[in-house]
Amino acid sequence: MDLSLNDEQQAFRALARDFLDREAVPHRVEWDRAESVDLAIVPKMAEIGFFGLTIPEEYGGLGGDYVTYSLAMEELGRADSALRGIVSVSSGLVGKSILFHGSEEQKQEWLPQLAEATKLGCFGLTEPDVGSDAGNLTTRARRDGDDYVIDGQKLYITNGTWADVALIFARTGSDGPRGISAFLVPTDAPGFEAREIKGKLGLRGQATAELFLDGVRVPASAMLGEEGTGFKIAMSTLDKGRLAVASGCVGIVQGCLETAVEYATSRTQFGRPLAGFQLVQDMIADISLDADAARLLAWRCADLIDRGEPYGVAASKAKLFASEAAVRAANNALQVHGGAGYVDEYPPAKYLRDARVMTLYEGTSQIQKLLIGRDETGISAFV
Amino acid sequence: MSEQHRSDLEQRVTALLEAHDPATTGRAEFLRARWDAGLAWVHFPEGLGGLGLPRDLQAHVDDLLAAAGAPDNAPERNGIGLGMAAPTILAHGTPEQHERFLRPLWLGEEIWCQLFSEPGAGSDLAAVATRAVRDEPSDEWVVNGQKVWTSSAHLADFAILVARTDPDVPKHGGLSYFLLGMREPGVEVRPLRQLTGEAEFNEVFLTDVRVPDAQRLGAVGEGWRIANTTLNSERVSIGGQAVPREAGMVGKVAAAWRAAPERRTHGAHRRLLDLWVQAEAARITGSRVRQQLAVGAPGPEGSATKLVFARLAQELSALEVELLEEDGLRYDDWTLTRPEKVDFTGRDAGYRYLRAKGNSIEGGTSEILRNIIAERVLGLPGEPRVDKDVAWKDLPR
Structure with missing residues (x-):
């Protein structure tokens, strides 16, 4: 077993870190307070290749493996999870749904633009009353001649107000998961409205929106995959999405480790550095262990994808562990910083607020446990 | 009774x-x-x-x-005064100081704040660098330095102050305790924005601020011992109040649980019960500590109450955010406000979650409290202290 990174992977990681340390880290507190990153960073990120990773070159992407993708998500999470969210929703959730389930025309139309981030995508699954229970969503798509007409509402949609295309999951058939289909809906279609949700605890730099679809008309060719396969598309995409969340959380843990070590070695109390106290080293050791364990789980998942093996449960484990680790690490880093951790200028405060949602979205920790438990026992405990 | x-x-x-x-x-x-x-x-x-x-x-x-x-008497407006300044003034003040300060303090006519922590002296409070130099002709002290984490500084009339009066002796021995007028010339207060978005605390800059010697509390060089009276009172006042069952954070979480049956899971149920039992044990322990207090000033036992309070506040508020699912991730107000009073369980779940992070830092970090419990309650061997016998002025800073 060889856990070392190859030259390309190391080079990409170094490039990503250098770029983000220059372009994102100095601005993240101000973006967080303003409730928006400076969107001028999006084309610059595309130039580095963040949006094109794992999208094949023939569709305008960079190609590349999922280990590199995981490294990119880690670097984004370390710098600013709001940026990580913009990339993993647009190129991950939307781009990969199109790549794996789209028609050739759909791929040609959307993938190059998503890979270059000249267009952004959003993923319209969650609804006001449908979170973890996505199979029961209520947005409807009604066939009308050669078109579909979509009515409904979506909630907590990342990139919602910035996106050019929305991947909307809507009911075309009977109740339950098999009645759902997926549609690529241009956000400038008449009847489509996105309203930004202000006042979030974390991920304040990304636009989170409520989507209202009122008689939105799309041609039948906007359907992604077969009719009735929408739920499957959503779930298989979310498996890979979990790798992105897990890797982003590895970045949060790594960032917490770096800031805790820096503070503990530079601040003196009682005549010695904070790092000279056993209780402080205890917290730093916990963060370090969390960083290694979370990263190895994420890499294992990425490696399974790269080798074409089943990775769903590995993704659940990585997402569950890394997201819980991110919350733990942020708490530990904050405590190591003492009063400075409680001030809105130092890194732990933002890591903590950004980490909070990670255990909840793209499948809560409880959902991941049920997926893992079902795999271990062969018995589903979903109700 | x-x-x-x-x-x-x-x-x-x-x-x-x-x-x-x-x-x-x-x-x-x-x-x-x-x-x-x-x-x-x-x-x-x-x-x-x-x-x-x-x-x-x-x-x-x-x-x-x-x-x-x-x-x-609107006690929430003068928490530092009632909870910390008053017991210290009572224990260490002269009859004249009792007469002058306690009545307007209790009546709420004079609001108090605490000038202890400094940028370089947080957990290591005895390292404070703010200097008080005696000006013999005027029988006053002249104070220079910077303090931080000062709640209510912008509202306060007086402050309890720990300052260095002798830099030539080891750090604990060179401190004195003063009652400083916050409206005096040379006091500058600046808000400090915190994790919750608001500025409950301040930085206070002291430049040639004069304090009459009559407002020195206790003897010159006794500042550390007197400060410990204040700090022990503080640890009792954070998390030591008499409360009914299911008051405070546990009540908020229990209410969230009861309000949304559709969000209940077995895992959350188990965590809630576990924390509920711990909160109840902490409540009853607090009541026992208060009975001991009834016959004397707070001792180091209050450290245990505060340590547990902070841990439970953080775990309970985290559970509440999880129980509320997406709603728990909303945040009501990010504007930079300067609240007149602090309510750990006020506002919404997101605020409670963030505010609780301060509980394990303010009034003695959980790490310092563990040391106090180990050394002063359990009598375990002390943390090695390299700076105990070195003159303050020779310490590395």
């Missing part, structure tokens, strides 16, 4: 209410009469708003007065 004390107190309350009907008496006048009747804080001595009775009886007096519609 003895029945004799209880009925005696009830008679005094009745007499106060008869002589000063809350319905027709102004607030200030009623509070002054209450002070004079010894019903302000019954555990204080007679003549200083009290009757020299056990501390626990106060709750009974408060209840009777509240039931009669009497105004209170």
Whole structure:
């Protein structure tokens, strides 16, 4: 077993870190307070290749493996999870749904633009009353001649107000998961409205929106995959999405480790550095262990994808562990910083607020446990 | 509590209410009469708003007065004054200082803040660098330095201050304790924005601020010992109050659980029960500590109460956010406000979650409290202290 990174992977990681340390880290507190990153960073990120990773070159992407993708998500999470969210929703959730389930025309139309981030995508699954229970969503798509007409509402949609295309999951058939289909809906279609949700605890730099679809008309060719396969598309995409969340959380843990070590070695109390106290080293050791364990789980998942093996449960484990680790690490880093951790200028405060949602979205920790438990026992405990 | 004390107190309350009907008496006048009747804080001595009775009886007096519609002294506006300054002034002040400061403090006419922590002296409080230099001709002290984490500094009239009066002796021995006027020239207060978005705390810059020697509390060089009276009182005042079952954070979480049956899971149920039991144990332990307090000043035991309070507040508020699912990730207000009072369980779940992070830092970090418990309660060997016998001026900084 060889856990070392190859030259390309190391080079990409170094490039990503250098770029983000220059372009994102100095601005993240101000973006967080303003409730928006400076969107001028999006084309610059595309130039580095963040949006094109794992999208094949023939569709305008960079190609590349999922280990590199995981490294990119880690670097984004370390710098600013709001940026990580913009990339993993647009190129991950939307781009990969199109790549794996789209028609050739759909791929040609959307993938190059998503890979270059000249267009952004959003993923319209969650609804006001449908979170973890996505199979029961209520947005409807009604066939009308050669078109579909979509009515409904979506909630907590990342990139919602910035996106050019929305991947909307809507009911075309009977109740339950098999009645759902997926549609690529241009956000400038008449009847489509996105309203930004202000006042979030974390991920304040990304636009989170409520989507209202009122008689939105799309041609039948906007359907992604077969009719009735929408739920499957959503779930298989979310498996890979979990790798992105897990890797982003590895970045949060790594960032917490770096800031805790820096503070503990530079601040003196009682005549010695904070790092000279056993209780402080205890917290730093916990963060370090969390960083290694979370990263190895994420890499294992990425490696399974790269080798074409089943990775769903590995993704659940990585997402569950890394997201819980991110919350733990942020708490530990904050405590190591003492009063400075409680001030809105130092890194732990933002890591903590950004980490909070990670255990909840793209499948809560409880959902991941049920997926893992079902795999271990062969018995589903979903109700 | 003895029945004799209880009925005696009830008679005094009745007499106060008869002589000063809350319905027709102004607030200030009623509070002054209450002070004079010894019903302000019954555990204080007679003549200083009290009757020299056990501390626990106060709750009974408060209840009777509240039931009669009497105004209170708005204790939430002067938490530092009532919880920290007053016990310290009582324990270490001269009769003249008692006379001058305690009454307006209790009445809420003078608000207090605490000038202890500094940028370079947080957990290592004895390392404070703010200097107080005696100016013999005027019989005053001249204070220079910077303090931080000062709640209510922008509202305060007075501050309890720990400052260095002798840099040539080891750090604990060179400190003195002062009662500093916050309206004096040379006091500058700047808000400090915190994790929650608001600025509950301040930075305070002291430039040639003058304090009369008559406002020195205790002897020169006794500052550390006196500061410990204050800090022990603080740790009791954070998390040490008498509360009914399911008050505070556990009540918020229990309410969230009851309000949304559709969000219940077995895992959350188990965590809630586990934390509920711990919160109840902590509540009862707090009550026992308060009974011990009734017969003396707070000792190091309050550190355990505060340590557990902080841990439970953080775990409970995290569970509440999870129980509320997406709603728990909303945040009500990010504007930079300067709240007049702090309510750990106020506002919404997101605020409670963030505010609780401060609980394990303010008033002694959880790490410092563990040291105190280990050394002063359990009598375990002390943390090695490299700086104990070195003159403060020779310490690395």
